[in-house]
Amino acid sequence: MPLFRHAEFVTSIAKPAGLPAAKGPEIAFVGRSNAGKSSAINALVGHTRLAYVSKTPGRTQLLNLFRTPAGLYLVDLPGFGYAKVPEAIRRGWAELIERYLREREALVGLIHIMDVRHPLTALDRQLLDWFLPSGKPVHILLSKxxxxxxxxxxxxxxxxxxxxxxxxxxxxxxxxxxxxxLGVEEAEAVVQGWLAGVLPETA
Incomplete structure (x- = not known):
């Protein structure tokens, strides 16, 4: 069975304090608003509307957790950057993303989605420069x-x-x-490598 297929929604979190105890390895998805993050998640899991897709930047307003049959958790983080929401809400998203990426011990690696036509914006570089010293792997999907x-x-x-x-x-x-x-199988293979020995199906 493909690694991401048949994932199911678990819960949504608005604040870092709402994070449930980890029950398995987690892969986080992050990207600028409107980079195609939700569409990428849907393509990987083989579901048209598991993650909400919108042409309006900033519609992923919560941290959303999904679980695959193999016991892998997919974590859809709020998009960062431009969004038609008040500044206070954007600051809340930034705190949620930062706290999760910095403190979540179950986090195995990060999938960073960028629009292939506009890669490595200043905000993308800022996130990478902040996260990479953690030593955890990052796989960049150049979407669209x-x-x-x-x-x-x-x-x-x-x-x-x-x-x-x-x-x-x-x-x-x-x-x-x-x-x-395009690239679904390649992305799965990369994450399989991260999980070798962690999940029975990837050992």
Whole structure:
């Protein structure tokens, strides 16, 4: 069975204090508002509406947990950056993201979604510079890859890898399209590697 398939919703959290005790390894999904994060999660799990998709930035307003049959937890974090919400709410999202990424011992690795047409924005770099010293792996999905030609998206993957060469071995990069399902198997293989020996199916 594919690693992410048949994931089911567990709970939503608005504040760090609401996080439940961890019951298995967790993979977190993060990205700028409107980068295609929810669509990427839906493509990976094979479900059209598990994670809410909207063309309006900032619609993922809570930390959402999903569980796969294998016992892996997927954590959909609020999008960061531009969102049509009050500043106080944006600050609350930032605190929720930061507390989770800094303190959650069950967190195995981070999947960072970026729009392939606008990768490594200042906010993306800020998050990576803050998180990578943790030593945990980061896999970058360059989403909406169907918007570019094969050559252009391959060039962008190379560009991003070179920009993050200092973190080689900890950061991996690939093109991804929720629409065409490009890169779904590659993303699963990367996470399988993170979980080797952690879940029975990945041992």
């Amino acid at each position: 890859a169907d918007k570019l030609s094969r050559g252009a998206r391959a060039a962008t993957v190379v560009q991003v890898r070179r920009a993050l060469a200092a973190w080689e071995g900890q950061v991996t990069v690939q093109a991804f399209s929720a629409l065409s399902k």
